[in-house]
Amino acid sequence: MKRFDVKQVARVVSEMAVLLAIYFIGCQIAAGLQLPIPGGVIGMALLLLAFATGWVKPATLQLGAGVLMTEMLLFFIPALMSLLDYGALVRTEGWRILLVIGVSTLLVMVVTAFTVEAVCRWRVRHDV
Structure with missing residues (x-):
């Protein structure tokens, strides 16, 4: 059985919060500009832009994204x-x-x- 690691859980939660914030920003942009593009797609474009410019390293969001991917069936x-x-x-x-x-x-x-x-x-x- 794995030991409960508070730092690991805090990191996963914070990474998922960042991903959720990017999603919400994308939704706000789509709604504010009345774009026919879903907010999730705009959020992914923002995340790609952040990765491409080097503002965010992909490894910094790897755990949170991994949790979302493993629990994808729930969606x-x-x-x-x-x-x-x-x-x-x-x-x-x-x-x-x-x-x-x-x-x-x-x-x-x-x-x-x-x-x-x-x-x-x-x-x-x-x-x-």
């Missing part, structure tokens, strides 16, 4: 439970829903791969 349970309410819709339009999910997942993977490749090449060119 999807409400969406999965709604399938029970709309079973008839899923039976009639399920193939279209699966097609959209598949295409969007593929697009996210492709865009992520190209972004990682571009950032790696940029880092090599600028000797970061």
Whole structure:
């Protein structure tokens, strides 16, 4: 059994608070400028900007992000439970829903791969 480490817990909580603050800032920007882009996407762009400029090192938020990633299923349970309410819709339009999910997942993977490749090449060119 792991020993309860107060410093570790405090670090995880503070990192998650920073990530949540960035998300809320993104939401405020989206609402204030009336952008059709979700606040979470703007928050991720702000986080990417902070990483790219060196204001924040990715390792400083690694534990908090890791906790969120390991508990990601909790974020999807409400969406999965709604399938029970709309079973008839899923039976009639399920193939279209699966097609959209598949295409969007593929697009996210492709865009992520190209972004990682571009950032790696940029880092090599600028000797970061």
